[in-house]
Amino acid sequence: MSDPITLSVVRSSLEQICDEMDLHLIHSALSPIISETNDCAHGIYDAQSGETIAQGRLGLPVFLANMQYAVQATIERAAALGGFKPGDIWILNDPYLGGTHLNDVNLVVPVFLDQELFALIASTGHWMDIGGGSPGGWNAEAQEIHEEGLLIPPVRLYENSVRNEALIETVMANVRLPREMLGDLSAMTSAVQRGEEQLARVVARHGREIVAECLHALIERSEAQMRGHIEEIPDGCYRFTDSLDNDGISPEPLRLEVRVTVDGGEMEVDFSGTSKTSRGPLNLARNSTISMCHVAIKHIFPEIPINGGTFRPVRVNVPDGTLLAASYPAPVGGYTEVVGRVLDVMFGALAQAMPGRVPAAPFGTLGVITIAGEHPELGGYYVGVFPYPGGYGGTAEGDGLVHGNAPQSMANFVSLEASEHRYPIRFEHFELREDSGGAGAHRGGDGSRYSIRVQAPCVVSVLGDRVDTSPFGLEGGGPGGPNEILFSSASGETWTPPLRSKLAKRRLEPGDGISASSPGGGGHGDPLERAAEALERDLNLGYITRATAEQVFLAAVEEIGVTAGRIRYRVDPELTEQRRQRRSRRL
Numbered sequence: 001m002s003d004p005i006t007l008s009v010v011r012s013s014l015e016q017i018c019d020e021m022d023l024h025l026i027h028s029a030l031s032p033i034i035s036e037t038n039d040c041a042h043g044i045y046d047a048q049s050g051e052t053i054a055q056g057r058l059g060l061p062v063f064l065a066n067m068q069y070a071v072q073a074t075i076e077r078a079a080a081l082g083g084f085k086p087g088d089i090w091i092l093n094d095p096y097l098g099g100t101h102l103n104d105v106n107l108v109v110p111v112f113l114d115q116e117l118f119a120l121i122a123s124t125g126h127w128m129d130i131g132g133g134s135p136g137g138w139n140a141e142a143q144e145i146h147e148e149g150l151l152i153p154p155v156r157l158y159e160n161s162v163r164n165e166a167l168i169e170t171v172m173a174n175v176r177l178p179r180e181m182l183g184d185l186s187a188m189t190s191a192v193q194r195g196e197e198q199l200a201r202v203v204a205r206h207g208r209e210i211v212a213e214c215l216h217a218l219i220e221r222s223e224a225q226m227r228g229h230i231e232e233i234p235d236g237c238y239r240f241t242d243s244l245d246n247d248g249i250s251p252e253p254l255r256l257e258v259r260v261t262v263d264g265g266e267m268e269v270d271f272s273g274t275s276k277t278s279r280g281p282l283n284l285a286r287n288s289t290i291s292m293c294h295v296a297i298k299h300i301f302p303e304i305p306i307n308g309g310t311f312r313p314v315r316v317n318v319p320d321g322t323l324l325a326a327s328y329p330a331p332v333g334g335y336t337e338v339v340g341r342v343l344d345v346m347f348g349a350l351a352q353a354m355p356g357r358v359p360a361a362p363f364g365t366l367g368v369i370t371i372a373g374e375h376p377e378l379g380g381y382y383v384g385v386f387p388y389p390g391g392y393g394g395t396a397e398g399d400g401l402v403h404g405n406a407p408q409s410m411a412n413f414v415s416l417e418a419s420e421h422r423y424p425i426r427f428e429h430f431e432l433r434e435d436s437g438g439a440g441a442h443r444g445g446d447g448s449r450y451s452i453r454v455q456a457p458c459v460v461s462v463l464g465d466r467v468d469t470s471p472f473g474l475e476g477g478g479p480g481g482p483n484e485i486l487f488s489s490a491s492g493e494t495w496t497p498p499l500r501s502k503l504a505k506r507r508l509e510p511g512d513g514i515s516a517s518s519p520g521g522g523g524h525g526d527p528l529e530r531a532a533e534a535l536e537r538d539l540n541l542g543y544i545t546r547a548t549a550e551q552v553f554l555a556a557v558e559e560i561g562v563t564a565g566r567i568r569y570r571v572d573p574e575l576t577e578q579r580r581q582r583r584s585r586r587l
Contacts, residue, residue, distance in 0.1 A: 007218070010206060010210070011305070021195045022056035022059050023127060025188055026058065029122060030184055031128045031177075031180050032075065032414050032422070037415045038058060039409070040059055040188075041059025041060055041063035041124045042123050042191065043122050044195070045068065045114050046120070047110070049072075051219060051309075052074035052307045053215050053307050054218075064295050064298065065291035066098060066124075066287055067122050068308060068311075070098030071108055071120055071122050076156045077090075078090065081299035085160070087162070090108040090154055090155065091105065091126070091152060092105075092153060094152065095288070100285075102148050104127075106188065107123045107192050110542050113200065118155045118199075119215070120207070123188045125188045128177055129383050130149035130150050131174040132150070134461050134504050135159060135461070135505075136368075136383045137333055138370050139333050139503045139505075141280070142333050143249065143280065144329040145329045152171070153475045182564035189304070190256050218307055219307050220309055223313060225304055226297075226314075227266070227313045228306055230262060230265050230266065234353055237259060237260070238353050239258065239260075240257075245468040246499050248282060248499060250278075254282060255275045258270070260349040267297075269315070269317065271322060272319055277326050280502075281331040281332060282335075283323045283330050283331060283336040284326060284489065285332060288335055289313075289318050290318070293346055297314065297346070299343075299407065300358060333463070334366065336366040336406075336463070337365055340365055344361045344493050352566075355474070359393040360393030360395070360474040361393050362384070362390070362407050362521050363388070363447055367390075367465075367483060368464065369426060370385050370456065375424055375456070376424060385414075388447075389406075389447075390403070390404065390445075390519055391445030391480055392407065392421045392445045392521040393445075394444050394445075396475075396524060398441070398524070399443045399445065402437070414506070424458070426452070428453055428513070430448070430450040431449050432449070433449040435481065435544055435545055436517070438477050438480045438521060439473075439477065440478060440522075441524065441525030441526055444473065444521030444524075446543050447480070451514070452514055453512070454509075454510060454513065456510055457508070457509055459507055460507075461506070464502065464516075465502075467484070467485075467501045471519050474524050475525045477522055477524075477526075480522050481520045483517070485500065485517075487506070490511025527552060527555070535552060546578065
């Protein structure tokens with residue numbers, strides 16, 4: 001067995017390979033959804049079982065376990081066609097086998113050493129368009145998978161190192177941005193080939209047998225580490241329920257119910273009681289549900305490495321026929337909203353078992369706005385995608401993050417300047433959303449507010465949630481502010497979508513606009529226990545309004561029986577003026 005130092009060196013080398021693949025794709029992709037939003041991931045996998053061995057730290061958390069399922073599906077498909085061969089590169093985006101939604105395309109590469117299969121490398125990259133009924137893929141009105149785009153089963157993209165040009169032509173003929181998508185595919189191919197080369201160098205440096213031993217040891221150690229953490233959780237059964245506003249088709253809410261059972265070093269997660277598969281796109285394939293359970297656990301135990309051993313002690317039961325176990329042909333384009341709610345209910349259940357370790361609910365929606373059309377000056381078709389930043393939940397130790405990326409995906413907001421350069425739009429403002437964080441001894445972080453005015457005819461789609469049900473607080477903390485979407489015409493008239501945060505292919509004319517206000521995170525602890533100094537800081541930094549500060553003080557006055565005249569708080573005039581100027585600035 002390899003010594004601990006060699007094991008640590010090999011582990012670091014494997015993680016570095018995955019990080020390099022992440023960076024290689026981010027730096028070479030044409031689409032801003034990858035190059036600026038970082039919507040991608042890379043990993044190294046066991047050649048026989050398909051279990052994760054290492055994964056890049058720059059990729060999105062939502063792909064944590066999903067890529068393992070994509071690799072395992074490819075192993076099964078390859079076995080039926082005679083097995084992997086040197087020079088192979090496989091491609092797929094089938095969400096029922098191992099993807100998330102159709103826009104997330106996977107490449108799987110077998111790594112051969114001396115003509116013997118040693119490991120597998122995989123890449124996931126989000127394509128800006130994959131065809132379907134709505135540009136960009138977030139079709140809030142889709143009722144089957146084929147309305148969302150092109151479905152690709154596991155097939156060889158390269159055979160004997162020769163690219164399948166007929167397959168490429170077929171795929172590119174079905175997307176709206178063939179030049180950009182072909183560029184992204186080339187960048188993904190280059191990234192996995194680089195990973196293959198780097199892995200071969202690591203093996204050459206340490207020896208094949210040593211590295212093979214390390215691969216298995218890493219998985220076994222992570223399993224033992226995870227079991228140790230689970231053993232620290234009191235045995236018992238913990239339940240929590242939450243809901244999605246609607247499925248984009250019907251106004252009825254969708255229920256998510258989880259039961260987490262801890263028994264020694266094992267955990268069982270059961271989603272019995274969850275609503276049936278929805279008509280609209282707010283569904284998850286089972287593998288995506290399982291992946292998000294592991295993301296939730298990873299948030300609580302961040303020190304555990306990402307590999308297949310981490311997943312072994314946790315069994316997840318997702319009943320057939322529920323919205324968390326969607327099967328063909330159910331649409332899954334709104335998966336970004338459902339994975340956020342899976343994370344929330346896992347936090348809600350585990351907070352009962354570990355009240356000091358789990359945060360209140362984060363803002364819980366990616367709130368994706370997609371703008372598409374013909375560019376009047378640059379020519380050609382464009383698709384712009386804007387995912388939300390928002391507030392994180394407060395914890396037992398501190399306030400929630402203000403204006404953070406969605407914890408289920410960590411996708412960045414594309415820069416305003418780059419967006420205005422690429423698309424015929426203008427940002428009117430982009431600011432913190434005061435009072436959106438939940439009150440508490442430790443406040444939830446504030447969300448954001450931005451407004452876009454279009455400069456040319458276009459179509460706009462919106463796919464979000466958390467309008468009717470706000471992010472919950474813990475231990476007496478208040479809920480975060482709800483999501484808000486508002487459209488405006490050039491004449492000044494305003495309106496909201498019939499289903500509040502979901503709309504497909506609405507045509508806008510020059511001068512029309514859309515404003516989006518993301519939720520804040522839930523608060524943690526009794527708001528009356530918040531220190532006066534912290535409340536002053538909230539006010540001076542623009543996290544809360546003066547009216548909210550006064551309301552909290554008046555509640556404290558009533559609670560402790562002190563006359564209002566004896567309560568004072570200070571406002572820093574310089575900070576207040578700076579905040580006023582920032583809020584009034586128009587971009």
